Amino acid sequence: MVRRVLYGTVSAVVVAVIWGLSFVAARVVLSTITPILLATVRFIIASLVFGPVVVEEVRRGRFLKPKDLTELLLLGFLSISIYFWLQYTGVKYAGAGVSALLVVGLIPIITGIASALVLGEKYGVQRVLGTGLGLSGVALIVVPGLLLDRIDWWFYLGVLCLLLNAVCWAIYSTLSRRLMSRVGRPLAVTSYVTVLGTLLLIPLSLTSDWSLIRYLQPEQWLSVLYLSLVCSCLGYFLWNFSLSKMDAVRAAVWLYLEPVAAFVGEALIFGGVPSSTTLVGGGAIIAGALFTNWSRTASSGRGRG
Numbered sequence: 001m002v003r004r005v006l007y008g009t010v011s012a013v014v015v016a017v018i019w020g021l022s023f024v025a026a027r028v029v030l031s032t033i034t035p036i037l038l039a040t041v042r043f044i045i046a047s048l049v050f051g052p053v054v055v056e057e058v059r060r061g062r063f064l065k066p067k068d069l070t071e072l073l074l075l076g077f078l079s080i081s082i083y084f085w086l087q088y089t090g091v092k093y094a095g096a097g098v099s100a101l102l103v104v105g106l107i108p109i110i111t112g113i114a115s116a117l118v119l120g121e122k123y124g125v126q127r128v129l130g131t132g133l134g135l136s137g138v139a140l141i142v143v144p145g146l147l148l149d150r151i152d153w154w155f156y157l158g159v160l161c162l163l164l165n166a167v168c169w170a171i172y173s174t175l176s177r178r179l180m181s182r183v184g185r186p187l188a189v190t191s192y193v194t195v196l197g198t199l200l201l202i203p204l205s206l207t208s209d210w211s212l213i214r215y216l217q218p219e220q221w222l223s224v225l226y227l228s229l230v231c232s233c234l235g236y237f238l239w240n241f242s243l244s245k246m247d248a249v250r251a252a253v254w255l256y257l258e259p260v261a262a263f264v265g266e267a268l269i270f271g272g273v274p275s276s277t278t279l280v281g282g283g284a285i286i287a288g289a290l291f292t293n294w295s296r297t298a299s300s301g302r303g304r305g
Helices: 002-029 035-059 066-094 096-118 125-146 153-183 186-205 210-215 218-245 248-270 276-294
Strands: none
Touching: 002 066, 002 096, 002 218, 002 248, 035 066, 035 186, 035 210, 035 218, 066 096, 066 153, 066 186, 096 125, 096 153, 096 248, 096 276, 125 153, 125 276, 153 186, 248 276
16 A cells, blocks of 8 residues: 555656656747647647547447537637647747646635536535635735736746646546546546647647748757657556556646746746745645635546647
């Protein structure tokens, strides 16, 4: 039992570092191409890995009902297409560390609210406290900038995108829990969601100039491959491995190391350190997320990096 928990903990910590550094890798690439283009290239590569799973499902005659396929299409849009478009826009304008902080901290809080509204889950005092702490942390991060003579509106556009990003994942998590109870087969569901989300990204990417791809430098291509293979494939595998060794709530706690990895990686590559108000606000967001997570009897699978 102790060994199982140890293996699960190590896997969860590795996943937190992998997904935390994904925000830094995205910022490296976003200096050359647009957020929607990065998301499309990343998931075209990832679909080369998940696509064969979908083909195998069809080959074995495991056909989905039209209702389930429609719902998977919606989940692909929420968790891949619009989700990463918003997240990468947030990274571009708000920075890697702040993006990781808002994504990691706000998703459990907003998911708790969505679960209460859609699934009728109890929203107790602990969740209310967690929500209040989390929102106060967001205020500490964004309000000081409004008091300056020169307001960085691009930063606030990034923050808005990250807030909407959290809403998309909260809706996705709530709907996917309901779908998983009917369909099962987590790998198949993940594969369908990835491939369908990628197919929806392609027409959206036509709003960008695909010729920008040729200007990517070798280190930027390494970042794209890191996002596609390490984050989307290895990260998901290690996360599911961790969940097979320990309960989801205990595993999810380690994911709050993501902002630490993101801030450290951002400082090493781009320089600069977060302000004191950002650190205090980040602490409040993480505390709020912890309160929200600990109030839940189970946690939905999560894959954001």
